[in-house]
Amino acid sequence: KLKYNKITEEYNKLSTQQHSAKLFCCDFTYYISDNSNNFDLMMEVHQFNVKSLEQTCFDVLKDHLCTENCIGLWQFTKVWYIPILFQLKYEAFHFICENFEEVSLCVEFLQLEEQELADILGQDGLTVTQESTVYQSVLRWINHMPEERQGAISTLLPKVRLGLMDKSYITDNVLNNDVVKTNPESHLLVSDTLKVMSQPSLLCSESGINNTLFCHRLPNAVLLMFRFFSKTIEAFDYRTNSWITVHTHPSLEDSMTHLFFYSTVFLGRCFYIVGSGLRMSDPSNKVWRFNLVTHTWQEMSPMQESRYLMSVTVLKGCIYAMGGFRDDDGTSRRTAERYQPNINQWTFIASMNEERIRASCTTLNNKIYICGGWSNYRVLNTAEYYNPDTNQWTLITPMGTPRYRLGVVAYMGHIFAVGGSDGSRDLRSAEAYDPVTNTWYDVPEMVHRHSYFDIAVMNKKIFVVSCSTRNRIVECYDYTTNTWSVVFSGMDYNDCVRCCVISGLPNMAEYCSPHKPIIPRTQV
Structure with missing residues (x-):
């Protein structure tokens, strides 16, 4: 509905001389609701040379990309040489490859x-x-x-x-x-x-x-880990359960060597480092971006407020930063802001209901969910979500266990809150939130207790990574078995880590295990 409204806005801006384009708006809205494969409509709007309307229609097509229409959309983008369709062609082809098992069962596949x-x-x-x-x-x-x-x-x-x-x-x-x-x-x-x-x-x-x-095929995604103290970037290939060193300290910018307690996200082929600080009285508003294709660093526009140990996530092409330590008295924040990479600018959004540091957040159904954290010397069990369409935060049912330094991810349509600390000890427990019933339920405990870990969803599993207790441990949760299992364990020195999942890069092979033939199995 919001996309229809956006098309209507563009419709109302058009002059009477652009009557054909106005007719297109009506036809395109009908196309979306009818879910047909008449992609020729996109060619018509390109001929009208109404850039804002063209971008809106591109966004609608991208948002409606699914297993049933991705092949037809990919074929359509190959026919017309329209600049705005080049990215859509890539998106459609990547979607086909990433969802091949489901796509191969659809009618379009046979065509x-x-x-x-x-x-x-x-x-x-x-x-x-x-x-x-x-x-x-x-x-x-x-x-x-x-x-x-x-x-x-x-x-x-x-x-x-x-x-x-x-x-x-x-x-x-x-x-x-x-x-x-x-x-x-x-x-x-x-x-x-x-x-x-x-x-x-x-x-x-x-x-x-x-x-x-x-030769093994490349994974569709890898887990990227940034270590606080060693300043190394490493990638975890889940198909081989092995680590690959991607980037090391000597090549980092000199001004970045002080960074600690930052947050990380992946967006548009880049790995973002948001905020940092050495102590409560020294937070930073700086933002850095590492291009995973060119292997270059760039400092971006700073946040509106200095903060660290905040929660960050990505929603519809924008980065959101929430909470964290203040820069004046060392207390926690409830403010939040949004970064738009196309204009390289941060702007405030509505503040949360709670002040939170060391909370964790994720996105589900076009909303941002943030859970737990620390505020006013107490561990929180509260949770809330942000709706970008209304710019409002709404509290949900509290978690069963107060947690800070936890991991929160969206998984199988639910919100999972994993591990963390209750203020006296590290937790192995986990729980999940059903947004339909607004209730939390218990999830099996992890194999290990993790300190200063990070969490991500990859290959339809939840991965937890930590480098504490002189061990590097990776364990994952699989909903099909409802169990946690350790997939990697090895000696390592203590460090704090931040992780994010990367995918869709043209140079994915650089972040995976060496692409070489495996030893064939000789058993019958």
């Missing part, structure tokens, strides 16, 4: 051209739980028009990472498949893959076998 499907399947960043899913999608696409598409198996099968499948699956489901058997080129490819599985040394020989068949 792809052969080369379009090959381009998708060949992406290192294609997100699939099992490589057999990619193979099955190829068969589904071919069987939709078998007489016309059987020959495409020679183009599509090399895009499937056969070497990542079980040998028994290849023998039973690929080698003996009728489409594969009737295509000599594809049958040879499968036979060669099975040979390598039996003799891994062939990968290093001059056999001519495509090593890509045995």
Whole structure:
């Protein structure tokens, strides 16, 4: 509805000489409500040269991107050479790859051209739980028009990472498949893959076998960790459960070496450091941005107020900073502000109902939820949400346990509050909030107690990272099993950490484990 209102605003600004554009507004609003695939309307508004209306329509298309229409939108953006559609083309293609398992079951998937499907399947960043899913999608696409598409198996099968499948699956489901058997080129490819599985040394020989068949695909996202004291940036690859050092202290700006107790967010290919301080009486309003593509630092416009140990999050392309320590008397704040990267400017929003430091926040359903924290020498169990459309904060049912230094994330449509301290000890407990019923319920306890940890959602799991007690520990929660498990543990020196999840970068390989062939499994 808000998008319709925005289109109506642009409609009312148009002059009578732009009657055709006015008609477009009505047609475009009907298109959104009808959810059809008539993307030609975007071409019409471009011809009217009404930039504000064009941007609004772009935003609407992007917001309505889903598994059922992403392929049609991607195909549409490839046809028209409109500058504003270049980013939409990237967004749609990234959405296809990141949600491939669901997209491959939709009707639009069966309408792809052969080369379009090959381009998708060949992406290192294609997100699939099992490589057999990619193979099955190829068969589904071919069987939709078998007489016309059987020959495409020679183009599509090399895009499937056969070497990542079980040998028994290849023998039973690929080698003996009728489409594969009737295509000599594809049958040879499968036979060669099975040979390598039996003799891994062939990968290093001059056999001519495509090593890509045995390479893991890149993860769709990685966990980026910034350490307070060592000033190193490291990335956690969940597919290999390994860490990669990305950036180290010597290359940081000299003026940044004092930063402690800051907050971090990921937005638009950049890693933001917001606020900092060495002690209660020395908070900072400075903001730094690290470009994850160019590996360069840049100081951005400062916040309106100096603060640190505040809570930060991203909502619809803007950064929000809430609470934190004051700069005059060391007490906590309830003020909040918003950063718009397109104009590099911070502005105040409505203040929270509570003063909060060391609280934690997240976003869900176009709202910001902030929970717990410390205020006036007491640990808080209160929680509230911010609605950017009304610029209002609303208190919700308090948590069952007072917590500060906790982790809060949106997960499976609920708000999870994990760990933290009740003022006397670190907590293993966790609880979750259902926004529909406005109630909290208990979640299984973590394996460990964590101090100065951070939390994020990645690969449909909650990840908790800490570098305390001379150990680096990563544990995750999986809703399918309703359990926590440790996925990484190793000796390390104590440090405070901040984390965020990064995705969609053109150079994602730099933040992942080395992209090399794995040792084939030889068991049948």
